[in-house]
Amino acid sequence: MATEKPVTEQYQADAFSRRKDDLLVIHDLHTHFFTPDGVVRALDGVDLRLKKGTTLGLVGESGCGKTVLALSILRLIQDPPGRIVKGSIIFEGTDLLGLDEQEIRKIRGNKISMIFQEPMTSLNPVFTIGAQIAEVILLHQRHRASTKGQAMDMAVEMLKMVGISSPARRINDYPHQLSGGMCQRVMIAMALACRPSLMIADEPTTALDVTTQAQILCLMKDLKDEIDTSILLVTHDLGVVAQSCQEVAVMYTGNVVEYALVEDIFALPLHPYTKGLMRAIPRIGARQEGKTLHAIAGNVPTVRDMPKGCTFHNRCPEVMDICRTEYPPVFRPKADHVVRCWRYVN
Amino acid sequence: MENLLQVRGLRKSFAIRSGIFRKTTGHVQAVDGVDLDVHPNETLGLVGESGCGKTTLAKIILALERPDSGSVVFDGTDIHSARGQALEHVRRGIQVIFQDPFGSLNPRKKVASIIAEPMIIHKVGSKAQRYDRSAELLKLVGLSTDMLGRYPHEFSGGQRQRICIARAMAVNPRLLVCDEPVSALDVSIQAQVINLLVELQAELKLSYIFISHDLSVVGYISHRIAVMYRGQIVELADAQELFDNPLHPYTRCLMDAVPEPVPGKIAAAAHVRGDEDSVLFPARGCAFGSSCPYREEPCTREKPVLAEALHGHYVACHQHIPPDEQA
Numbered sequence: 259m260a261t262e263k264p265v266t267e268q269y270q271a272d273a274f275s276r277r278k279d280d281l282l283v284i285h286d287l288h289t290h291f292f293t294p295d296g297v298v299r300a301l302d303g304v305d306l307r308l309k310k311g312t313t314l315g316l317v318g319e320s321g322c323g324k325t326v327l328a329l330s331i332l333r334l335i336q337d338p339p340g341r342i343v344k345g346s347i348i349f350e351g352t353d354l355l356g357l358d359e360q361e362i363r364k365i366r367g368n369k370i371s372m373i374f375q376e377p378m379t380s381l382n383p384v385f386t387i388g389a390q391i392a393e394v395i396l397l398h399q400r401h402r403a404s405t406k407g408q409a410m411d412m413a414v415e416m417l418k419m420v421g422i423s424s425p426a427r428r429i430n431d432y433p434h435q436l437s438g439g440m441c442q443r444v445m446i447a448m449a450l451a452c453r454p455s456l457m458i459a460d461e462p463t464t465a466l467d468v469t470t471q472a473q474i475l476c477l478m479k480d481l482k483d484e485i486d487t488s489i490l491l492v493t494h495d496l497g498v499v500a501q502s503c504q505e506v507a508v509m510y511t512g513n514v515v516e517y518a519l520v521e522d523i524f525a526l527p528l529h530p531y532t533k534g535l536m537r538a539i540p541r542i543g544a545r546q547e548g549k550t551l552h553a554i555a556g557n558v559p560t561v562r563d564m565p566k567g568c569t570f571h572n573r574c575p576e577v578m579d580i581c582r583t584e585y586p587p588v589f590r591p592k593a594d595h596v597v598r599c600w601r602y603v604n
Numbered sequence: 605m606e607n608l609l610q611v612r613g614l615r616k617s618f619a620i621r622s623g624i625f626r627k628t629t630g631h632v633q634a635v636d637g638v639d640l641d642v643h644p645n646e647t648l649g650l651v652g653e654s655g656c657g658k659t660t661l662a663k664i665i666l667a668l669e670r671p672d673s674g675s676v677v678f679d680g681t682d683i684h685s686a687r688g689q690a691l692e693h694v695r696r697g698i699q700v701i702f703q704d705p706f707g708s709l710n711p712r713k714k715v716a717s718i719i720a721e722p723m724i725i726h727k728v729g730s731k732a733q734r735y736d737r738s739a740e741l742l743k744l745v746g747l748s749t750d751m752l753g754r755y756p757h758e759f760s761g762g763q764r765q766r767i768c769i770a771r772a773m774a775v776n777p778r779l780l781v782c783d784e785p786v787s788a789l790d791v792s793i794q795a796q797v798i799n800l801l802v803e804l805q806a807e808l809k810l811s812y813i814f815i816s817h818d819l820s821v822v823g824y825i826s827h828r829i830a831v832m833y834r835g836q837i838v839e840l841a842d843a844q845e846l847f848d849n850p851l852h853p854y855t856r857c858l859m860d861a862v863p864e865p866v867p868g869k870i871a872a873a874a875h876v877r878g879d880e881d882s883v884l885f886p887a888r889g890c891a892f893g894s895s896c897p898y899r900e901e902p903c904t905r906e907k908p909v910l911a912e913a914l915h916g917h918y919v920a921c922h923q924h925i926p927p928d929e930q931a
Contacts (some may be wrong), residue, residue, distance in 0.1 A: 319790035320761075438654075467653040467817060472861040494790065497863030520867045538795040539865055540824035550802070551824065553795035557760045 287345035318509035377441035388429025614674035636835035649826030705764035762793035
């Protein structure tokens with residue numbers, strides 16, 4: 259596709275040129291899993307940029323590679339079967355993929371921390387929550403707390419910060435004594451204990467009730483400003499994205515198919531998949547008006563039936579001939595709005 | 605209108621046991637005096653947070669759990685005193701779809717025998733007839749008949765949920781209890797399953813009890829919605845009316861918390877609900893009491909009962925006393 263190349267190259271050169279406010283720049287990242295059934299290309303050339311002080315939402319359906327991307331950044335992909343085969347992850351100027359195990363450990367949990375989906379199972383049931391928060395501090399921040407007592411005092415501070423009442427008493431509680439929302443607050447306290455520059459939150463509120471979800475999202479937003487961290491928020495809920503993110507990346511079958519500011523993507527989604535997702539959200543009272551819910555036809559393709567060309571073409575209502583044969587490169591119809599779809603070739 | 609299902613004064617509590625002798629140390633009131641009606645060809649939505657008793661209520665309606673007191677009358681038969689043929693009639697009339705389509709299909713059975721199982725239990729048709737009916741049902745839920753010979757692991761989540769629906773439809777039920785049927789599915793697939801349920805209802809004149817914690821899903825599919833909080837129905841109204849004019853403070857709190865897909869619009873769930881007071885130690889008076897921003901003196905004394913505040917709009921709150929009781 260000789261005619262399209264300049265556009266792509268221009269974008270990629272542009273995307274890859276380092277800007278001053280970049281915290282994390284991911285370029286052409288490929289993470290593959292080598293299974294007996296064949297190679298699963300969980301990430302297939304992901305480009306992503308996260309600016310300092312912003313929250314980037316990573317949206318997509320199950321199996322699209324959201325979690326693999328989050329784990330790849332922390333180099334937590336289990337090898338075998340998984341391996342990052344190609345690409346670069348530049349975090350604060352250094353390529354995380356070039357670091358050895360010792361060096362990445364200094365970043366993991368310290369500069370970049372992570373919150374997982376299930377707060378109940380992410381905490382160790384046989385240690386008190388205070389001990390678990392103190393462990394992080396003792397491991398990474400010896401200069402701030404050299405003794406266990408000091409670390410415990412800091413743990414109390416952290417619990418207070420995430421809004422847990424009577425924290426001095428609560429640090430002696432075990433995870434099973436806390437509700438789901440409280441556990442997630444403890445996870446956030448642990449993740450923020452070292453004042454990281456990046457916090458990766460993988461579906462942090464999916465297991466929680468809506469009222470608790472609203473509180474946790476609100477808390478994350480406040481703390482982000484308070485300790486000046488950036489957030490990569492992995493979610494499948496577009497409502498959560500609209501509320502808490504400044505930028506959005508939509509993933510489909512291991513690639514980012516659309517990337518834009520949150521206002522732009524909700525006002526005018528470009529990729530047919532993003533459009534479909536937006537219209538699939540049920541609206542209250544719509545049934546009484548006789549409207550059927552817009553569904554995206556078909557299923558998310560599995561490794562075995564991955565279509566040729568654009569991986570979305572067999573579900574796409576706007577499919578063209580070229581989509582069936584060629585995988586679309588990234589196009590940039592507007593400033594700060596990139597999309598992987600042949601419809602935007604010009 | 606004649607009711608298909610009539611639930612009156614339903615209560616169910618579970619004992620909490622602790623210590624090495626498993627002594628009963630308290631009770632959880634999972635369902636605490638619930639009255640409900642389901643009309644023919646209607647979807648009744650049931651919303652509430654985890655642990656509010658939605659699933660226990662569903663189990664009692666399905667006669668999988670016995671209530672401590674109260675009655676469930678389906679099509680003129682009290683299901684908990686029914687025996688023999690009458691009970692079988694009830695069980696045929698009420699079927700269920702569960703939340704997890706991965707856990708609710710036997711991995712060792714082929715789709716054909718999964719769908720045929722309810723028919724075998726209720727002794728419907730011959731083997732050949734059952735097979736034909738299975739094929740028919742599979743087509744009804746939008747799958748192709750050559751899938752009859754496959755095993756559940758070969759299907760995606762959305763397809764499995766379709767198989768669950770086909771199985772539930774096998775004995776021509778009149779009421780389908782859907783316990784979080786789309787929570788485990790992705791947004792795009794969720795929409796497909798909801799559309800299928802809507803189509804089936806129009807075609808077969810079914811009634812649904814649709815349980816979910818997702819207000820937008822319930823708001824879309826339901827004709828009427830009941831909001832549950834700590835074992836009680838705190839508000840019951842037509843779907844549109846409930847969203848336009850929520851009366852109970854808890855309903856408002858729930859609606860404010862739903863993140864809307866509108867950038868910049870922040871959920872107004874600012875007030876932090878107490879984590880301390882749990883279901884185990886119910887306070888006197890209104891269950892929502894300590895979290896309620898409008899709490900007044902009578903709320904701490906007396907438990908409010910569900911009463912009609914506006915036409916067809918029921919609420920259990922001291923703030924909304926029905927006109928005829930205002931002396």
